[in-house]
Amino acid sequence: MINPAAFQLDQLGWRRKVFGLLLLCLVSSTASVTYAAEKKKVISQQTYKVLMAAQESLDKGESARAIAMLKKLQAALDKKAYEQAIVLQTISHAYISQDDYTAAIPPLKRSLDLAAMPEEPQQRMHYNLIKLHMATEGFIEVIALLQSWFAMVEQPQAEPHVMLATAYLQLGRYKEAVEPLREAIKISKEPKESWYQSLLGAYSELKHYDHCITLLHTMLKLYPDRPNYWRQLVGIQLAESKFRDALATMELAYLRGYVETEQEILSLAQLYLHLNAPYKAAVLLENEIRHSRLAKTEKNWEHAANAWLLARETGKAVAALEKAKAKLRNPQLGLRLAQLYMASQRWVEAGKTLDTILKAGKLNATGTGQAWILLGIAQHEAKSLPEARAAFEQAKKHRKTADSAEQWLAFLDQT
Known part of the structure; x- marks a missing residue:
């Protein structure tokens, strides 16, 4: 599964240096700025001064002081929606500097709701809000915000599709996670291995084992040095009674040294x-x-x-x-070995093996009777007739071999 923490601070893209550059873009030497948008957006000199002072406090690690200054400024900007939006974004950034992502969400949402920014900055703010909800495991909010964000963007990159899939996976909505993962893999020039792993996990949860097999073949082409993928493929093939396929996979894994x-x-x-x-x-x-x-x-x-x-x-x-x-010296194995000796007409070896087993006294009554019968036969074939007779006499003492022993003794009497 993809770890939602992967979308936390590193992916928020809001750093203090970046913020400083943002301010330079927002203001000019005349304390005004024009976005490449349909309407001119300006901030006052006073607002600019407070924003810069807040940034200085943040640079010194005085985030609480910066937040207090910004909140006071925001309260004074009652009807200046654009400036409010800038200040609210800055408050959100200040909370992020404290690693307080939960507190960073409301001001950023309020800034977004003002709809005071040009289209592109508004979309970026929308996307950053999605990332904050992902960082705080607000997966339902992530899904809702991403769905509206996709409606605004013509050609989204792979990352938002992965975030949507991650939210679905975290909520156990595996069926809905499949398509965004497939789309992310499709449109990315270099899909991440974790995306394939997440898609495999979704297919597995849905018991779509044919899809699992197909995907694992793809993963093994991309990552042939992952022993676990070979094992997973074999396991699914066996579970699906695809024994010949499982054997082929296992033989390849064995040649690679992964059958360990x-x-x-x-x-x-x-x-x-x-x-x-x-x-x-x-x-x-x-x-x-x-x-x-x-x-x-x-x-x-x-x-x-x-x-x-x-x-x-x-x-x-x-x-x-x-x-x-x-x-x-397992007696059962010894008994079997004696039978193999006899099948190969190696009568002396059979007799020695049986004699050793019987002297050890580890066979049960049935096994003991069988061993005496076999010893008698081996001795007879080795032309050791007295020893053969003695063995059959012992076999006669055991109920299950008594009849056979009597027949052999009768045969010996006639020879």
Whole structure:
């Protein structure tokens, strides 16, 4: 969102040096001034003297004294609308010098309401009043004043459109904020990044996710080095079930080094798996574990093993599970590793793995029975028949593997 504070004092354009120049424009050596306007506008010598005295007080930091002098002068200018308008503007400026923007609003509004200034100064005063309301978070007033200001100006610049959008955003009127933001971006030669961010925020609040995606593509062309924009685009694409688009975005972000966290890396691997690219998932996981961007935990090695299995790379799946087993000796992982050894007809390794698991005693009853059955089969295939029989006898003690164990024992009796 755009910070309304961005439109505070720096953008008000009223500084003491500027004020001094303003006075020089307002008066001549004969204490009168002519604007390039339809009617001649003059101020008296007395008014000029008080204005200059007030400016001197402001330069000394005596703003309260300046305000008192100006208010006294303004009260004496009952029917001199033009001079009143000048004095009221100066009072407003004095309050601004105190950073009291709230107090600066009424005198500037009164000056504007007098309608005593030529067209261009009147428009500038109108616009400065808008900025003061923005600085004091008077967003409803900002909207009303800007709408009337737009009616007066033929080709407004981008800033007033942004101010209007900011007011709408601050009031939660997201739909109304969209068009002025789009217009500001359109007419500006160098739109600010914050304008795009605000438009993205409005679209998001409105749940216009297709617009979010289109805008984020534009933002990434302009600001490709913003990791958060890549993440936002992926997040919206995933939420909209645009999985292939999300994968393409994530791959580009990965190449740029913006897929950094463990969760992001795992999400990329999951996307590969979801889109039937297990080999890419496995290569990614192994590479990230090897470079320590993924922790060398048994869970991550298991993720890699699963991906290798789906890619029909049994040998690499075995290698991954061996590393997982070596870390924490999880019995379930060990059991799975033994099954992979057996699928590869590596009976001795399977037997050793199963023996280690059973001695650790960490399997539940069902897992223990299954491990004894597998050990019996591995020993049988390794031609270690006494050891096979002993394993099947143990498996027979477990309810869920008892029938299978009986069948194997009967088979051994016949051989």
